[in-house]
């Protein structure tokens with residue numbers, strides 16, 4: 001018996017070369033369905049990447065002067081289109097399983113994680129368009145919660161040529177009553193931080209995610225300046241707004257089990273590094289720390305998580321690479337209390353969702369995150385609300401690829417109206433249990 005194709009049957013999948021916020025090529029995928037619905041998505045790209053991430057398929061590589069995405073685009077127009085045509089866009093798991101089967105490797109080495117994640121997202125967008133709903137509502141019609149934003153004020157590490165060792169110094173406005181108020185506070189802190197840098201002659205530019213790129217000689221000088229900027233913006237540090245750090249420590253590992261602060265020319269063994277970070281957490285209003293140890297240092301991660309015991313959120317990013325199995329083992333060993341969820345690390349929405357579900361099942365907080373190389377695609381804002389994550393991380397308040405996502409969250413909050421619930425402090429999963 002021949003089954004009639006559903007209206008959401010995939011009729012076409014096409015790949016297109018586009019550009020990202022670092023001036024590098026990226027892939028856009030357009031998915032069309034039988035009823036004329038269209039879904040579109042662009043792949044982001046990281047700079048400080050975990051070694052377990054889905055493969056970002058590039059032509060040639062830097063050594064050959066090539067960052068191109070011709071091969072990734074070809075994969076979309078060839079094997080990916082062939083695998084998806086005729087499938088139901090409303091069956092995300094089915095479409096993502098077809099991508100896995102067409103690739104045949106664990107990390108999408110054949111098709112490219114950039115090609116597959118854009119395809120997977122475009123499938124979701126096409127299904128949402130067919131149902132006449134925005135993506136967040138198509139994912140969960142009962143979604144109400146607006147996540148707690150982590151907003152970058154200073155950028156360093158791989159996003160600022162190592163001018164500062166710590167990669168992200170962010171604020172989390174958990175004392176606000178709504179997402180709109182929270183985001184307004186972050187903008188106030190950003191401007192206050194810029195004025196402070198001007199007064200000290202330390203404004204060196206902006207980093208990849210739009211945060212100020214400060215010319216400080218120590219990481220603690222940046223922590224202290226950020227605390228001052230929160231105060232200068234009229235907010236109480238630690239009470240209304242806390243600090244969130246992404247150490248991105250894989251970038252600071254010395255290859256012999258130790259860690260380096262290159263600006264300060266200091267080297268630490270694992271215990272010394274833990275002591276250094278604990279000192280920062282004691283002296284400044286830090287409520288969250290991401291990748292405090294390298295991706296291959298679960299012992300360090302667990303030591304810090306134990307030491308801060310519920311006082312500070314410890315996030316795994318490069319350490320977990322949005323992988324459900326790694327989330328479960330981190331929960332088993334107490335290596336962290338929160339999981340960064342980056343769809344392109346996983347390669348499909350189904351895999352990313354599995355990592356988020358694993359986090360929630362194990363009592364860990366989930367934070368949906370963009371990448372340092374981004375585009376105007378706002379899907380992560382929808383995933384954060386639709387998937388009910390506690391937090392959301394998309395960079396600073398400047399640059400269109402960032403404001404596009406923050407402003408989308410403002411639109412979603414407005415659309416929810418009186419039903420909207422801002423996560424606030426519960427988004428950190430500290431005192432109120434997991435978020």
Ligand SMILES: C=C(OP(=O)(O)O)C(=O)O
Pocket residue numbers: 045046047048049246248317369370371372373
């Ligand atoms: C967003 C981040 O940066 P990148 O995309 O470079 O990994 C991060 O490390 O959390």
Ligand SMILES: [Mg+2]
Pocket residue numbers: 246248290291317318
């Ligand atoms: Mg990170």
